[in-house]
Amino acid sequence: xxxxxxxxxxxxxxxxxxxxxxxxxxxxxxxLFWYRQTMMRGLELLIYFNNNVPIDDSGMPEDRFSAKxxxxxxxxxxIQPSEPRDSAVYFCASSRTGYGYTFGSGTRLTVV
Amino acid sequence: xxxxxxMEGPVTLSEEAFLTINCTxxxxxxxxxxxxxxxxxxxxxxxxxxxxxxxxxxxxGFEATYRKETTSFHLEKGSVQVSDSAVYFCALIQPVKTSYxxxxxxxxxSLSVIP
Numbered sequence: 001x002x003x004x005x006x007x008x009x010x011x012x013x014x015x016x017x018x019x020x021x022x023x024x025x026x027x028x029x030x031x032l033f034w035y036r037q038t039m040m041r042g043l044e045l046l047i048y049f050n051n052n053v054p055i056d057d058s059g060m061p062e063d064r065f066s067a068k069x070x071x072x073x074x075x076x077x078x079i080q081p082s083e084p085r086d087s088a089v090y091f092c093a094s095s096r097t098g099y100g101y102t103f104g105s106g107t108r109l110t111v112v
Numbered sequence: 113x114x115x116x117x118x119m120e121g122p123v124t125l126s127e128e129a130f131l132t133i134n135c136t137x138x139x140x141x142x143x144x145x146x147x148x149x150x151x152x153x154x155x156x157x158x159x160x161x162x163x164x165x166x167x168x169x170x171x172x173g174f175e176a177t178y179r180k181e182t183t184s185f186h187l188e189k190g191s192v193q194v195s196d197s198a199v200y201f202c203a204l205i206q207p208v209k210t211s212y213x214x215x216x217x218x219x220x221x222s223l224s225v226i227p
Contacts, residue, residue: 042219091155103155
């Protein structure tokens with residue numbers, strides 16, 4: 001099992017550019033979660049999906065953020081346009097009900 | 113609502129010292145409780161878990177006991193190593209009748225172990 005795979009590991013982009021983060025969950029997991037981690041605010045849940053359907057996106061900071069899960073093996077988190085305050089580490093996690101989460105290694109985003 | 117409270121860090125210990133990281137929770141019913149660990153530059157990893165009162169979770173020398181009477185799940189290790197330096201997150205899953213789990217994380221406690 002390769003675990004939860006996120007790409008890219010690092011992303012540096014200029015303010016105003018579109019950024020797309022990718023996640024491949026563990027096969028057989030039915031839920032997927034996107035988190036953001038910063039020193040100031042810690043770990044924040046942005047959005048989560050169950051069986052590819054968005055359940056709760058109340059943590060998405062603003063309309064510049066969007067997430068999709070077109071199938072059980074792929075999800076994207078998009079920021080358009082990006083701003084310096086979006087700089088953070090973004091984690092994807094997947095789970096099977098009752099078994100806790102498995103996290104990816106994260107994408108470190110720097111917006112300059 | 114459901115919440116998890118942890119002792120504030122950072123915690124700094126010498127190698128081979130005894131570790132306790134306090135964790136208390138607020139939840140209805142009987143949540144499952146977890147400890148996750150995040151090593152520098154990595155994602156969170158499940159360290160141990162307990163699913164019912166008086167259960168003891170253990171892994172890599174770490175232990176935590178589910179205490180319903182005190183709503184606590186304190187993490188302990190008898191002799192820490194430099195390699196245990198990481199951020200530790202206490203967490204719970206509130207049992208609900210859905211097909212998905214939403215984990216509630218505490219704020220994390222940073223541990224530094226010095227030789």
